[in-house]
Amino acid sequence: MGQNLGTVDTVLCMGASINQAAGFYHAFRASRKDYPPICATIGDSTFFHSGIPALMNAVIQGARFVLVVMDNSTTAMTGHQPTPALGKNFDGPTIPLSIPEFVRACGVKFIEEADPYDLNNFTRLLRSAGKHARDEEGGVAVVISKHPCLMDRSQPRTVSGKKVRVTEKCKGCGFCIKQFECPAIESGGEEMPVRIDEATCTGCGVCVSVCPHKALELTD
Ligand code: SF4
Ligand code: SF4
Structure with a gap:
């Protein structure tokens, strides 16, 4: 969908974005003095599925980019199955796993969460994440973009009435x-x-x- 909107340059496969972003960073650094802004996106369920090893690897290899975890609190693409963060499986309640805690455990220092529907605030947050990625003491910056999926009937509807x-x-x-x-x-x-x-x-x-x-x- 991001490709339709002109916001995505490349897509490979489920969970590849973090590895690609790390690879782009190292390739640019090896071939020129500066590097362009690099931003990877990944859904919340894919983050659990295949993003965590890639994030650990990016951090320990010293990559620098912004990662946006698009957290709509569901696995929307395959039929709204619960993600590990929801605290429920098909049999009932279970232990909820926290995306920010996993991100922190991967060694990331910049972790912020915001609602992307608050466009101005979210834009400011992305800019400060980009700055962290370039700071001398910085590194991978993770922004958790959190808003419930409008198509998931098990979540509260965010209809404003306006x-x-x-x-x-x-x-x-x-x-x-x-x-x-x-x-x-x-x-x-x-x-x-x-x-x-x-x-x-x-x-x-x-x-x-x-x-x-x-x-x-x-x-x-
Ligand atoms: S509503 Fe705004 S963006 Fe849409 S066509 Fe009119 S001027 Fe352009
Ligand atoms: S207010 Fe309505 S038309 Fe505007 S972005 Fe939201 S859903 Fe779309």
Whole structure:
């Protein structure tokens, strides 16, 4: 999905992102003076499945990059099975395992958690993670991006009850449809280039921060 949004340069296989990021760092350092910002993403269940050995390896090999663990508290891609962090298995309650504790045990010093729907705060956090990755005393920085999956009916629904209004400032630039891709935003024709599908909109308000022309408003 990140590839559609133009935010992902490479994908190999489940759990490969951390090893790839470490490899990119070492390859860049070997071939030139500076290196570009490197960011790996991994889901919460994949982190448990195959991310932990890669993270240990990245830390002990001195790699520097930002790792975003996208924690939606479910295994969404395969049918919403519980992750080891949820404290339940198919037979009932069990011991919940903590992602931050695993990250800390891998030797990572920078571990922060935030809700990505708070776009401005989350952007600031990513910048400070990037700074840590480049600091002399820094290293791998881990940001846990935590927000419950909207498709998982076993989790509390985060529907705000607010609505989004498309104002006359809309320029029809298409950024919200082509780049942001919230499924509730649709093409609305020439007179009103964008329309919001109220049946699927949760009123989260992220699109309000995303529109470059400040054309979207959140209303009660
Ligand atoms: S709502 Fe904003 S981003 Fe979407 S088409 Fe209008 S101006 Fe562009
Ligand atoms: S408020 Fe949230 S769900 Fe509704 S259109 Fe905006 S981004 Fe999409």
